[in-house]
Amino acid sequence: METYEILRDLAVIFISAKLFGLAARKCKAPMVVGEIVAGLIIGPCLLSLVHPTDFINQMAEIGVILIMFSAGLETNLQELKKSGLIAFIIACVGVFVPLAAGSLLYMCFYGFSSFGTDEFFKAVFTGCIMTATSVGITVEVLKELGYLKSRVGQTILSAAIIDDIIGIIVLTFVLGFKDPDSNTLLITGKIALFLVLSVILGYVIYRIFKFYDERHAHTRRIPIIAITLCFIMAYVAEKYFGIADITGAYIAGIILCNVRDAEYIDRRVSINGYMFFAPMFFVGIGLKTDFSTLNGSVVLFALGFVLVALLSKIVGCGGVAKLCKFKWADCAKIGVGMMTRGEVALIITNKGLDMNIIDHSFSTAVILLIIVSSIATPMLLKYLFSKDNAVAHAEQ
Amino acid sequence: METYEILRDLAVIFISAKLFGLAARKCKAPMVVGEIVAGLIIGPCLLSLVHPTDFINQMAEIGVILIMFSAGLETNLQELKKSGLIAFIIACVGVFVPLAAGSLLYMCFYGFSSFGTDEFFKAVFTGCIMTATSVGITVEVLKELGYLKSRVGQTILSAAIIDDIIGIIVLTFVLGFKDPDSNTLLITGKIALFLVLSVILGYVIYRIFKFYDERHAHTRRIPIIAITLCFIMAYVAEKYFGIADITGAYIAGIILCNVRDAEYIDRRVSINGYMFFAPMFFVGIGLKTDFSTLNGSVVLFALGFVLVALLSKIVGCGGVAKLCKFKWADCAKIGVGMMTRGEVALIITNKGLDMNIIDHSFSTAVILLIIVSSIATPMLLKYLFSKDNAVAHAEQ
Numbered sequence: 001m002e003t004y005e006i007l008r009d010l011a012v013i014f015i016s017a018k019l020f021g022l023a024a025r026k027c028k029a030p031m032v033v034g035e036i037v038a039g040l041i042i043g044p045c046l047l048s049l050v051h052p053t054d055f056i057n058q059m060a061e062i063g064v065i066l067i068m069f070s071a072g073l074e075t076n077l078q079e080l081k082k083s084g085l086i087a088f089i090i091a092c093v094g095v096f097v098p099l100a101a102g103s104l105l106y107m108c109f110y111g112f113s114s115f116g117t118d119e120f121f122k123a124v125f126t127g128c129i130m131t132a133t134s135v136g137i138t139v140e141v142l143k144e145l146g147y148l149k150s151r152v153g154q155t156i157l158s159a160a161i162i163d164d165i166i167g168i169i170v171l172t173f174v175l176g177f178k179d180p181d182s183n184t185l186l187i188t189g190k191i192a193l194f195l196v197l198s199v200i201l202g203y204v205i206y207r208i209f210k211f212y213d214e215r216h217a218h219t220r221r222i223p224i225i226a227i228t229l230c231f232i233m234a235y236v237a238e239k240y241f242g243i244a245d246i247t248g249a250y251i252a253g254i255i256l257c258n259v260r261d262a263e264y265i266d267r268r269v270s271i272n273g274y275m276f277f278a279p280m281f282f283v284g285i286g287l288k289t290d291f292s293t294l295n296g297s298v299v300l301f302a303l304g305f306v307l308v309a310l311l312s313k314i315v316g317c318g319g320v321a322k323l324c325k326f327k328w329a330d331c332a333k334i335g336v337g338m339m340t341r342g343e344v345a346l347i348i349t350n351k352g353l354d355m356n357i358i359d360h361s362f363s364t365a366v367i368l369l370i371i372v373s374s375i376a377t378p379m380l381l382k383y384l385f386s387k388d389n390a391v392a393h394a395e396q
Numbered sequence: 397m398e399t400y401e402i403l404r405d406l407a408v409i410f411i412s413a414k415l416f417g418l419a420a421r422k423c424k425a426p427m428v429v430g431e432i433v434a435g436l437i438i439g440p441c442l443l444s445l446v447h448p449t450d451f452i453n454q455m456a457e458i459g460v461i462l463i464m465f466s467a468g469l470e471t472n473l474q475e476l477k478k479s480g481l482i483a484f485i486i487a488c489v490g491v492f493v494p495l496a497a498g499s500l501l502y503m504c505f506y507g508f509s510s511f512g513t514d515e516f517f518k519a520v521f522t523g524c525i526m527t528a529t530s531v532g533i534t535v536e537v538l539k540e541l542g543y544l545k546s547r548v549g550q551t552i553l554s555a556a557i558i559d560d561i562i563g564i565i566v567l568t569f570v571l572g573f574k575d576p577d578s579n580t581l582l583i584t585g586k587i588a589l590f591l592v593l594s595v596i597l598g599y600v601i602y603r604i605f606k607f608y609d610e611r612h613a614h615t616r617r618i619p620i621i622a623i624t625l626c627f628i629m630a631y632v633a634e635k636y637f638g639i640a641d642i643t644g645a646y647i648a649g650i651i652l653c654n655v656r657d658a659e660y661i662d663r664r665v666s667i668n669g670y671m672f673f674a675p676m677f678f679v680g681i682g683l684k685t686d687f688s689t690l691n692g693s694v695v696l697f698a699l700g701f702v703l704v705a706l707l708s709k710i711v712g713c714g715g716v717a718k719l720c721k722f723k724w725a726d727c728a729k730i731g732v733g734m735m736t737r738g739e740v741a742l743i744i745t746n747k748g749l750d751m752n753i754i755d756h757s758f759s760t761a762v763i764l765l766i767i768v769s770s771i772a773t774p775m776l777l778k779y780l781f782s783k784d785n786a787v788a789h790a791e792q
Contacts, residue, residue, distance in 0.1 A: 003457045004634045004641045010458075011627035018620045058451050061399045062406075220670060224414050227671065231407040238400045245400045271667050274616060275623065354399070 009050050016042050017279035029375050032282050032342060036367055039286015052287045060284040063277030064347050065249040066269050069230040072253015073266040075161060086324050087158035090317050094159060094338050095131045095166045097316030098309060102127030105308045109301050121177065125357050128174050129349055129366060130309045131167040133160040134342025134374070142337070145385050152330050156337035159317065164344060168250060169195075171348055172243050175355070187242065194241040202255040205229065210259045222261050223268040229256070246347055285346055288353070289367065290360045302365035309369050310376070313339040333384050340377045341369050405446050412438050413675035426537045426774035428678050432767065435682015448683045456680035459673030460532050460738075461645040462665055465626040467535045467553065468649015469662040472545055476554055476650075479547065482720045483554035486713050490555060490734050491527045491562045493712030494705060498523030501704045505697055517570075521753050524570050525745055525762060526705045527563035530738025530770075531556035532642070532677070537774040538733070541781050548726050552733035555713065560643055560740060561587065567744060571751075583638060590637040598651040601625065606655045618657050619664040625652070640740055681738075681770065685763055698761035705765050706772070709735040729780045736773045737765050 016038040024034030042049040050056075106123035113119035147153045176187035209229075213222055230252040237248030256262055318335025326334065349366045352358040412434040420430025438445040446452075476483075502519035509515035534552060538544040544553070565587055605625075609618055626648040633644030652658055714731025722730065745762045748754040 002634075003454055004631055006454050006457070007461070007627040007631040007641065008635075011624045011631065014620055014627070015624045018617050018624075022617065055451060055454050058399055058402050061402070065403070221414055221418070224410055224671060228407045228411045228414075231403040231410070235400055235403040235407065239404075245403065268667055268671060271664055272671055275620060275664060275668055276672070 006053075006055055009053070009056065012042055012050050013038075013056075013279060013283045017283050028378060029371070033371050033374055035279055035282035036286045036370070039283035040289055041286070042283070043287035043289070045286070045289060045291055050287060052284065056280060056284055056287065059277055059280040061245075061281075063273065063279075063281035063284075064246060064343075064350070065230065065234050066273040066277050067281070067343055068246045068249040068347070069227075069253045070266055070269050070273060071164070072250045072255075073257050073262050073269070075254050075257045077254075077258060087155055088162055089324065090155065090159040090320050090334065090338070091162035091166055093320040094133065094163050094313055094317040095170060098130035098312040099124070099127035099170065101308050101312035102130040102305075105304055109297075109304065121174075122357060124174055125352055126305075126362075128167075128171050129345055129352070129362070130305075130312065130341075131163070131170060132341065132344035132348065133163045133313070133338050134340045134344060134370075142381070145382060147385060152326075152333050152337075155321075156334055159334070159338060163338070164250075167344065167348075168244075168247050171351075172247055175244060175351070176242055190241045191243060194237060194243055198251050198255075202251065206255050206259065209256060213259050213261050217261055218264055223265045226252075226256055226265045227269065244351055246351070282343075282346075285350070285363065285367065288360070289363050291364070293359070293361050294364065298361040298364065301361070302368050305365040306369045306372050309341065310339050310373060329384065329388060333381065336377060336380045336384060340373045341366075342374065345370060402449075402451055405449070405452065408438055408446050409434075409452075409675060409679045413679050417675075425771075426540050426778060428533055428536050428540075429771050429774050431675055431678035432682045432770055435679035436685060436767075437682070438679070439683035439685065441682070441685055441687060446683060448680065452676060452680055452683065455673055455676040457641075457677075459669065459675070459677035459680075460642055461626065461630050462669040462673050463532050463535060463677070464642045464645040465623075465649045466662055466665050466669060467531070467539075467544070468646040468651075469653050469658050469665070470539075470544060471553070471650050471653045472550060473650070473653060476550060479551045479554050482717075483551050484558055485720065486551065486555040486716050486730065486734070487558035487562055489716040490529065490559050490709055490713040491566060494526035494708040495520070495523035495566065497704050497708035498526040498701075501700055505700065518753060520570055521748055522701075522758075524563075524567050525741055525748070525758070526701075526708065526737075527559070527566060528737065528740035528744065529556040529559045529709070529734045530736045530740060530766070531560070531646075532738055533736045533770045533773060534733050534777070536674070537777050541778060543781055548722075548729050548733075551717075551722075552730055555730070555734060557643065557646055559734070560640060561591075563740065564639060567747075571747070586637045587639060590633060590639055594647050594651075598647065602651050602654070605652060609655045609657050613657055614660055619661045622648075622652055622661045623665065640743070642740075681766060685767060687760075690760060694757040694760055697757065698764045701761040702765045702768050705737065706735045706769060725780065725784060729777065732773055732776045732780060736769045737762070738770070741766060 017035045020034035020038035020041070021031035022034070024031050024037070041047055044051060103123040103126060106126040107113070110119065110122075113123070142153045142156065172191055173188070176191055209225070212225075216222060230249050233252040234245035234248035237243040237251075238245040256265065259265075314332075314335035316335075317338040318331040321331040321334045322328065345366050349358070349362055352362065353360065413431045416430035416434035416437070417427035418430070420427050420433070437443055440447060499519040499522060502522040503509070506515065506518075509519070531553060534556065535544065538549045538552070543549045565584060569584075605621070608621075612618060626645050629648040629651075630641035630644040633639040633647075634641040652661065655661075710728075710731035712731075713734040714727040717727040717730045718724065741762050745754070745758055748758065749756065
């Protein structure tokens with residue numbers, strides 16, 4: 001392929017991602033839904049204008065690394081500490097109920113298998129995909145409704161953030177066990193070592209970066225050094241610790257989230273992300289989706305997958321909220337608020353595809369889940385909060 | 397190669413580019429020199445930490461396209477109209493003097509031969525390789541020095557762009573002699589058609605974009621649409637008109653240089669450029685350098701080739717600038733600014749290799765020319781402009 005041929009692919013991807021993203025927003029759906037649909041339309045599924053190439057995959061990989069780095073940078077450690085125990089409990093239950101339910105669903109469809117087998121691993125991975133709440137969509141909806149700073153809003157937000165961290169730790173452990181020859185103790189040790197090193201070295205890096213940043217604030221070198229740190233951590237995590245590169249990138253973001261220029265770095269990372277790399281990731285998902293494998297059982301599995309993924313979050317998070325003495329109405333809001341899935345579910349699915357853990361029929365299920373949850377959540381939340389208002393009005 | 401391996405390459409390239417770039421600035425040399433040196437050091441020439449890959453080449457291609465697009469966006473059309481005729485004359489002389497001098501050099505080394513023979517053709521082709529100025533490095537240096545929008549800067553930029561087009565027309569004619577099947581008239585017609593279409597369609601696109609921009613100023617979609625236009629024009633130029641993609645990108649920039657958000661677009665393009673793509677281009681030049689084929693006679697020819705290529709541009713462009721009533725100091729700047737060679741020289745060399753016109757010793761000479769000119773031009777330009785400032789200060 002001539003080098004200039006990539007320009008054509010890039011042009012088609014950028015413009016279609018933007019067009020369908022805007023169309024999705026007009027339909028009150030998140031823009032990423034539009035970008036995935038763009039990929040479905042321009043890709044081999046429909047128009048065949050663009051085919052997935054190595055270059056597109058590599059750009060997409062950088063895209064997802066930047067998204068995770070940005071998510072890490074935007075983490076508010078103080079807020080996380082304050083919102084404390086309740087959010088943590090909700091997040092834990094919100095991870096483990098879908099994890100168990102997802103695994104069970106897979107086994108119901110494809111047979112029960114004993115611990116340690118490939119099939120058992122696939123089942124657990126299916127659960128893994130269901131764990132991560134998409135903070136982005138939830139935040140945007142709560143903001144739009146004006147309830148982000150309410151107690152319920154703050155609880156959902158903190159739980160969604162903690163849920164991301166727990167989800168990634170769970171994923172890391174699950175992926176560590178992928179290799180049947182692998183030494184369980186060694187993997188657990190590696191992961192523990194990585195987390196310990198992340199805390200210790202992370203703190204050292206944070207102090208050095210903070211010191212340097214205060215002397216060279218708002219210079220070009222700050223975001224470049226930050227991005228380099230992100231890439232090195234992502235690479236080292238995957239290469240030497242067998243931990244997903246996205247986890248490394250996320251931790252790199254958390255390490256830098258309290259430096260003075262965190263927002264400045266995040267802004268530059270985001271500009272690179274939204275202009276070049278993130279559309280490559282979301283459109284790339286559409287490009288890689290292959291409906292030719294669709295058949296009755298896949299569709300049935302996808303429907304079950306969506307149902308279980310949504311209900312397990314509502315029941316898990318809503319239920320534990322009730323135990324934490326929230327009102328029933330608020331429990332419903334917390335459950336619904338936690339049920340959105342987005343880029344993290346896709347990222348985990350992609351990882352699974354790359355590692356040949358799952359097959360392409362899973363993309364279909366996950367894409368369906370994202371589309372359904374990101375359309376249903378805003379509508380349900382709007383309904384639940386408006387009912388609240390109606391009651392409040394009636395009481396006045 | 398695992399996808400995550402690119403993260404390591406990127407981290408090494410980014411951090412070394414920044415380090416050597418800053419070191420170059422400390423030594424009062426432009427940062428791009430440091431970036432090229434970084435490529436020589438981390439590449440196969442020395443440390444072999446990073447090897448040129450398809451991905452790096454493609455990122456570098458996007459890098460040079462963004463640099464040219466940005467240069468186009470920063471074009472002052474009023475200034476260009478003013479400098480247009482003079483730039484055209486400088487470009488013409490800047491093509492024909494190196495063409496003649498290069499042919500003569502070949503004949504001095506390998507014997508004079510009569511018109512129409514194979515050897516005569518080789519000589520003319522040697523001249524052809526010397527014709528195209530690589531404006532990328534010069535633009536970056538002029539920007540860094542803050543003289544891109546000066547009269548001299550605009551003259552160099554315009555002349556370098558016109559020089560590209562004339563160089564391509566000359567190459568087309570020369571190749572026409574070699575291959576009796578190629579239709580020289582058709583190719584010349586295509587080039588003319590592209591320029592005419594650029595003006596007509598360019599004006600239409602400008603009006604539409606201006607209209608849209610005024611309704612959606614400062615939104616994310618504006619830079620994305622602009623980049624898409626840039627990529628489409630670069631692609632169409634190369635694919636359908638046989639014109640270098642960088643020329644298409646530059647013209648796309650010129651089309652948008654008068655819209656309200658031109659600066660807003662440029663800022664976003666530049667952030668993408670300096671953070672990701674531009675270092676890939678400059679480091680990439682160093683990475684691709686291979687000194688292993690060097691021997692005595694090749695070195696001698698290469699040295700002659702470099703010397704003639706540089707001097708013929710300085711004498712040709714500087715001399716004709718003097719005839720156009722520029723001051724001697726400005727003539728020197730124009731001559732030096734026009735002497736950089738880059739990817740176009742490599743593309744022409746590649747073409748010659750593919751068609752068995754020249755042998756591999758030419759690659760060494762051309763790469764040496766690119767390295768020497770890309771290191772010498774920034775340093776000389778910086779020196780010439782600083783002398784100017786010193787005079788200006790003395791006069792105050």
